[in-house]
Amino acid sequence: MKHLQPINRKAERIETLVEDNDIVALQDDGANIPLGCSFVFQPGWEADSKGGTAGLCQPVERDLFDCYITCFWPAHVPDLYNHAPDWTSKCGSAAKDWRKIDLIFP
Amino acid sequence: MQLQRSEMHRFEARGEPFVYLVPSAAVFQLDPISAAVLDGLNGEARDARHIVDELSDRFAADDVTTTLEELVNVRALRHEGSPSNEVPLDLPPEEMPLQNLVLNVTSKCNLSCGYCYEYGDDRLSEASAMPDMMSDETARQSVDLLFEEAGPSPVVHLTFFGGETLLNLRVLKEATHYARAKGAEVGKRVEIGLTTNATLLKPDVITWLIDNDIGVTVSIDGPKEMQDRFRIFQSGEGSYGVIEPKVRELLRRHRRRAIGARVTLTQQNLDVQRIFRHLSDDVGFLEVGFAPVTTSTCRDYAIDEDGYVRMLGAFEELGHEFVEATVAGRHHAFSNVKETIEEIHKGVSKAYPCGAGLGLLGVSTGGDVGLCHRFAGSGDHTLGSVTEGIDKSGQRQFLEEHHIAYKPDCHSCWARPLCSGGCYHEAQTRYGSTKSPNLHYCDWIRSWTHTCLELYGELATRAPGYLGRLDA
Numbered sequence: 371m372k373h374l375q376p377i378n379r380k381a382e383r384i385e386t387l388v389e390d391n392d393i394v395a396l397q398d399d400g401a402n403i404p405l406g407c408s409f410v411f412q413p414g415w416e417a418d419s420k421g422g423t424a425g426l427c428q429p430v431e432r433d434l435f436d437c438y439i440t441c442f443w444p445a446h447v448p449d450l451y452n453h454a455p456d457w458t459s460k461c462g463s464a465a466k467d468w469r470k471i472d473l474i475f476p
Numbered sequence: 477m478q479l480q481r482s483e484m485h486r487f488e489a490r491g492e493p494f495v496y497l498v499p500s501a502a503v504f505q506l507d508p509i510s511a512a513v514l515d516g517l518n519g520e521a522r523d524a525r526h527i528v529d530e531l532s533d534r535f536a537a538d539d540v541t542t543t544l545e546e547l548v549n550v551r552a553l554r555h556e557g558s559p560s561n562e563v564p565l566d567l568p569p570e571e572m573p574l575q576n577l578v579l580n581v582t583s584k585c586n587l588s589c590g591y592c593y594e595y596g597d598d599r600l601s602e603a604s605a606m607p608d609m610m611s612d613e614t615a616r617q618s619v620d621l622l623f624e625e626a627g628p629s630p631v632v633h634l635t636f637f638g639g640e641t642l643l644n645l646r647v648l649k650e651a652t653h654y655a656r657a658k659g660a661e662v663g664k665r666v667e668i669g670l671t672t673n674a675t676l677l678k679p680d681v682i683t684w685l686i687d688n689d690i691g692v693t694v695s696i697d698g699p700k701e702m703q704d705r706f707r708i709f710q711s712g713e714g715s716y717g718v719i720e721p722k723v724r725e726l727l728r729r730h731r732r733r734a735i736g737a738r739v740t741l742t743q744q745n746l747d748v749q750r751i752f753r754h755l756s757d758d759v760g761f762l763e764v765g766f767a768p769v770t771t772s773t774c775r776d777y778a779i780d781e782d783g784y785v786r787m788l789g790a791f792e793e794l795g796h797e798f799v800e801a802t803v804a805g806r807h808h809a810f811s812n813v814k815e816t817i818e819e820i821h822k823g824v825s826k827a828y829p830c831g832a833g834l835g836l837l838g839v840s841t842g843g844d845v846g847l848c849h850r851f852a853g854s855g856d857h858t859l860g861s862v863t864e865g866i867d868k869s870g871q872r873q874f875l876e877e878h879h880i881a882y883k884p885d886c887h888s889c890w891a892r893p894l895c896s897g898g899c900y901h902e903a904q905t906r907y908g909s910t911k912s913p914n915l916h917y918c919d920w921i922r923s924w925t926h927t928c929l930e931l932y933g934e935l936a937t938r939a940p941g942y943l944g945r946l947d948a
Binding site: 375385 | 494497500501502503504505506507509510539542543546547549550551552820821822823825932933936947
């Protein structure tokens with residue numbers, strides 16, 4: 371940056387993130403936990419409460435089971451009754467094993 | 477493209493403009509263009525093109541445009557209508573390692589200081605329901621609890637508190653020995669410290685403190701007439717004459733640790749400069765920290781508004797002295813400023829005012845676990861016991877209820893990354909609830925934080941080497 375000089379450690383970290391263009395990290399103003407779904411329930415609107423996407427439901431990182439069973443908004447989660455009944459079979463604990471959940475193609 | 481300012485606090489150091497961003501707690505130095513842009517965006521949102529036009533007689537359009545981009549990138553500016561920075565409810569992980577356990581080894585004291593929160597009119601602990609002295613067994617169980625709950629942490633801190641800790645020297649020795657042995661066994665370093673009123677610092681006690689590498693904080697209020705105003709024996713006699721030679725001997729012999737003085741300021745005892753000169757220059761403490769007395773408003777020793785103003789002026793003076801000493805490469809003992817400057821340097825943005833209930837817990841003489849030493853033994857704030865373990869659901873509930881996100885009063889305050897509402901015990905005493913922010917000293921905290929930011933900016937330009945050492 372040319373016009374702002376980072377002075378403390380936090381400012382240096384922000385500068386690095388700006389230079390790396392790490393949009394997701396920059397949206398994180400201290401909260402490390404996604405805040406939940408989109409706050410406006412309209413099709414096509416996909417922004418979280420901070421105006422970014424970092425806090426939105428992401429099928430592979432949010433609470434998968436709540437997304438497809440209880441959430442009123444259709445999330446991008448496979449149909450576990452018909453097409454992909456074994457989708458989460460390798461995922462004993464979503465917190466630990468979410469990487470084992472693979473993409474499903476229709 | 478309509479732009480508006482995000483939450484921030486501007487300050488200057490040596491004539492240069494700086495900005496403190498909230499909630500990221502980042503500090504940036506501004507150049508003349510970025511300073512002019514922020515000056516022009518003091519109120520409502522404005523169109524980026526208008527900002528460029530308006531500054532065109534002073535700065536090239538390209539430079540202003542780049543500046544706007546940079547300010548947006550670091551979240552100093554935001555597009556109008558985009559949500560402002562909310563205070564996020566990011567709770568700590570379920571398994572927070574316990575770092576520091578404070579053992580109230582006795583609830584008794586050989587002094588009768590008028591303002592004491594353990595004994596005075598504002599006490600929380602139910603002294604009659606607890607043993608006067610912690611037993612060997614409870615102390616050992618406390619140490620066991622600390623190690624059990626410390627998780628992967630390579631260091632654990634054990635702190636003795638009271639009452640007057642040295643009244644229960646036998647248990648101090650037992651707990652120290654037990655903790656050190658256990659630390660050696662499991663490969664953790666054990667840091668031990670205690671607070672004392674210094675009345676019982678006999679030569680053999682000092683030898684024990686040195687041999688066991690125990691950090692010491694002395695509660696002391698200043699020169700004779702100041703110390704003797706509140707820090708008195710039950711007979712009414714002042715304690716200065718008794719403690720002075722003992723403190724001097726402690727400072728002369730115990731060189732392995734920075735021995736600290738902890739001063740309680742009251743309405744009657746507010747001559748900060750004089751107290752500091754005495755404790756630092758004359759007696760020789762390496763750290764001198766000041767804390768205003770914790771009290772409800774009705775006490776005559778409660779500091780009034782004018783008193784807070786005087787205290788601020790004195791802190792500012794000492795803060796500037798601290799900077800001059802640091803620039804010259806000399807040590808300065810004013811510890812209040814050092815702590816805040818370190819937090820500013822690291823960019824701390826707190827969800828909780830302190831580690832109480834998180835990485836720090838207190839144990840009462842009877843073995844009840846409380847939020848911190850100030851709450852240990854008060855029934856309403858118990859979080860388990862050393863025999864039954866920490867009440868994890870109670871602890872969780874506490875953390876959920878006391879998050880900064882639930883202190884709406886704080887949400888419009890730029891100093892919240894550092895203050896986060898202030899001491900729970902102070903809030904309980906003042907407002908009857910740990911959940912309340914300490915609104916009575918908001919102005920004071922903001923003024924003091926502003927001063928610390930100015931001092932930080934000055935250190936950043938004049939003594940960057942000192943700040944580099946804070947990274948360690």
